[in-house]
Amino acid sequence: MTDKNGFFDLSRSTLTRRTALKGLAAGAGLGLAPGFVRYSQAQSSAPIKIGFQSHRTGIGAAYGRWYEKTTAAAVKAINAAGGINGRQVEVIIEDDGTDPGRGAEVVGKFATQHKTDIVFGTLFSHVVIGSAPAAGENKMPYFVVSEGHHVASTKLNRYVFQPGITDVKSQIQSMAPWIAANAGKKVTQIFPDFAFGYDHRDYLPPALKAQGGEVIAQIAIPPTESSFTKYFPQIPAETEVIYHVMVGPAVLTFVKELGEFYGSNRPQLFGFIDSLEATDINSPGLEFLDGSHFWEGSPRYAQADDSEAQKAYRAAVGIDDNGAAVGDPKDVSTAAHMFGCWETLYVVKKAMEDAGYKGPEDRAKLVEATEALTEFAEGPEHPQGPKTFNGKIHQCFGIQNISKIEGGKLKVVHKTKIEDGLYEAEGDYTTQAL
Amino acid sequence: MSEASPVKAYALHLGVVGLLFVLSFLLPEYYHGLLARIMVLAVFAMGYNMLFGYVGLLSLGHAMFFAAGLYGAGLAVIQLGWSVPAAFAAGLACGVVVSLVIGLLALRTTGVAFMIVTMMFAQVFYLLILYFATWTGGDQGMVVPQPARVLSFGATSLELTNPTVRYMTALALFSIVLLVTLAIVRSRYGRVLVAIRENEERTKMLGYDTFSNKLAAVVISGIICAASGAAYALLFGYVGSSFASVQYSILPLLWVLLGGAATTLGPLIGTLFMYYVIDITSGYTSAYLLIVGIALILLVLFFPKGILGSIRQRWLGWLP
Numbered sequence: 001m002t003d004k005n006g007f008f009d010l011s012r013s014t015l016t017r018r019t020a021l022k023g024l025a026a027g028a029g030l031g032l033a034p035g036f037v038r039y040s041q042a043q044s045s046a047p048i049k050i051g052f053q054s055h056r057t058g059i060g061a062a063y064g065r066w067y068e069k070t071t072a073a074a075v076k077a078i079n080a081a082g083g084i085n086g087r088q089v090e091v092i093i094e095d096d097g098t099d100p101g102r103g104a105e106v107v108g109k110f111a112t113q114h115k116t117d118i119v120f121g122t123l124f125s126h127v128v129i130g131s132a133p134a135a136g137e138n139k140m141p142y143f144v145v146s147e148g149h150h151v152a153s154t155k156l157n158r159y160v161f162q163p164g165i166t167d168v169k170s171q172i173q174s175m176a177p178w179i180a181a182n183a184g185k186k187v188t189q190i191f192p193d194f195a196f197g198y199d200h201r202d203y204l205p206p207a208l209k210a211q212g213g214e215v216i217a218q219i220a221i222p223p224t225e226s227s228f229t230k231y232f233p234q235i236p237a238e239t240e241v242i243y244h245v246m247v248g249p250a251v252l253t254f255v256k257e258l259g260e261f262y263g264s265n266r267p268q269l270f271g272f273i274d275s276l277e278a279t280d281i282n283s284p285g286l287e288f289l290d291g292s293h294f295w296e297g298s299p300r301y302a303q304a305d306d307s308e309a310q311k312a313y314r315a316a317v318g319i320d321d322n323g324a325a326v327g328d329p330k331d332v333s334t335a336a337h338m339f340g341c342w343e344t345l346y347v348v349k350k351a352m353e354d355a356g357y358k359g360p361e362d363r364a365k366l367v368e369a370t371e372a373l374t375e376f377a378e379g380p381e382h383p384q385g386p387k388t389f390n391g392k393i394h395q396c397f398g399i400q401n402i403s404k405i406e407g408g409k410l411k412v413v414h415k416t417k418i419e420d421g422l423y424e425a426e427g428d429y430t431t432q433a434l
Numbered sequence: 435m436s437e438a439s440p441v442k443a444y445a446l447h448l449g450v451v452g453l454l455f456v457l458s459f460l461l462p463e464y465y466h467g468l469l470a471r472i473m474v475l476a477v478f479a480m481g482y483n484m485l486f487g488y489v490g491l492l493s494l495g496h497a498m499f500f501a502a503g504l505y506g507a508g509l510a511v512i513q514l515g516w517s518v519p520a521a522f523a524a525g526l527a528c529g530v531v532v533s534l535v536i537g538l539l540a541l542r543t544t545g546v547a548f549m550i551v552t553m554m555f556a557q558v559f560y561l562l563i564l565y566f567a568t569w570t571g572g573d574q575g576m577v578v579p580q581p582a583r584v585l586s587f588g589a590t591s592l593e594l595t596n597p598t599v600r601y602m603t604a605l606a607l608f609s610i611v612l613l614v615t616l617a618i619v620r621s622r623y624g625r626v627l628v629a630i631r632e633n634e635e636r637t638k639m640l641g642y643d644t645f646s647n648k649l650a651a652v653v654i655s656g657i658i659c660a661a662s663g664a665a666y667a668l669l670f671g672y673v674g675s676s677f678a679s680v681q682y683s684i685l686p687l688l689w690v691l692l693g694g695a696a697t698t699l700g701p702l703i704g705t706l707f708m709y710y711v712i713d714i715t716s717g718y719t720s721a722y723l724l725i726v727g728i729a730l731i732l733l734v735l736f737f738p739k740g741i742l743g744s745i746r747q748r749w750l751g752w753l754p
Contacts, residue, residue, distance in 0.1 A: 056720040095716050100674050113464035125574045126674055133577055133671030137595045194564055195574040
């Protein structure tokens, strides 16, 4: 570019000793300001830093391992396609021990030591709730993959998002029409006596009632329990469906004892796969579940009608047709949930691109850009299915799968609609100051 | 063990407080925030040390005292909308009530039985938090809203979420508890507690009511732990049942053992050491608890009385 009449026309200027000294001083000043230079470079070429709050140890370790694998696969795909705003993505992992106290420290570490652009990837609800204050105080966008209702409840803060996986309230509500129409109208719930169970205790009865069904008994089992036989006589005889959401290592005992209690003449069984994530469905003791139905966020087993996007996603993450690690059939994945990491990272990418995100000074813009998102089309970036996003409650809504165990595999027999899981917003994060 | 002059002892402790104050202006942002948290948890360890170090009562249930303060303060803000000072007072009051009741019951036992009884009471406390999930948030816990975490003095208000305010508040609490602890252990009452630890029967024979003295120690320990819990809720904004779990009963024991039982500054050293070992090693391996375990074994082998305890034994006999 040449501009003979303008600012860049050096031929018309006379270089005096004073201007030369000024120029040298300015140049030296710039040279002695490494922070400024680094900052300029940071905006153009330095990687986008994503702090991954991982459950590497503690009760969430099985999930954490697969969340890391999925995240690594998504970042590899994003970087191969040019990164975000032309910058590569770098993931920095810190273990939170699946502990809310440590979780908050880790968020603080990402914000003040690693100086990441966002924090991402938390699953367990208590860690999310424990870490949320630290995210809000550090004004750090915090993208969780938790499925808890805590984000959508609007009881956290404006910096917390869940755009890549539906919440449990929506999931339960979506199940009710199918249960009432196909499994039975008289339902007995068996659930663990802590928060995960309470979501099911509180959200299923109204959802089922709206479909003409009824929860006739609710049996809460203390988390310390290791034998369940004594609870089974509480199941009313007229029960048509047992809705079970037991989680943790005791689930194998639970299923085995339920089988011994009922023998071959059992009611219909409906459960959430959370109980059996990372567990082989063909493990000894689980035979009793044959023919029963499960909720799955994303199917563990490859399905005949899988989309090309789903096939590509499974190949990228490295899971075989049975949902286990390629080359290690015993290493069963947490397929029903971990897709959320993949999809969340693509939401972050979209929001950063919409915001023209350059660095941490643009975090508020990133929050607003995320809130402005409304839908995510099914495809390579969202292989689980299409979703809508409610920016006021920072929560996405999507389809759910109901799968039946047949021949030792989970086969999807029904896919819900997005509308099945919609509910009235309980608040509005966008009214909070940034 | 030789006795330090009051001037020497208080000068050392005030020096530590001064150092922590100066560090506020020197530390990088992350370590600044981390040290605020460590000071609050060191208060928890100091409360534990009061009972374990000076009376020789090994409790495995101190998480319930910490949680009493945590929930007392947290619920006062969340459910009742109380101000920060009132909520902190509520946390302390919960600590007094819980420690008094537990003390009256658990002090009927000694030794291993005391450990088991305190652990069982703490487990009951933990399960009660889960049982009353409607109010306590159960295992998920609850967030103390950021707008409520403000300390108001007339027209002036201080946001506890501000890193400097938080650090200075944590330092104020730590300093008060440190100096009160020092005063207690140097007092006549403190000597009675040590006498009970060394030989309870002989102390009784000398005419002391050991039960009342031990009960008072449980309550003082409970109040200090509750103060730490209440401060944690108000400064860091989260109230959760994991802080009432057995893990949080064992942690102060480890911090105190590491730093040196029956040393006033040991709890700070132990908490600081453990925090940094975890923070640094977890960056390299997921087996960081193995490294922590090895570090603990090495300490027990070479510093059986903890870091400050061993220093006192070998070099500085006057350390309080």
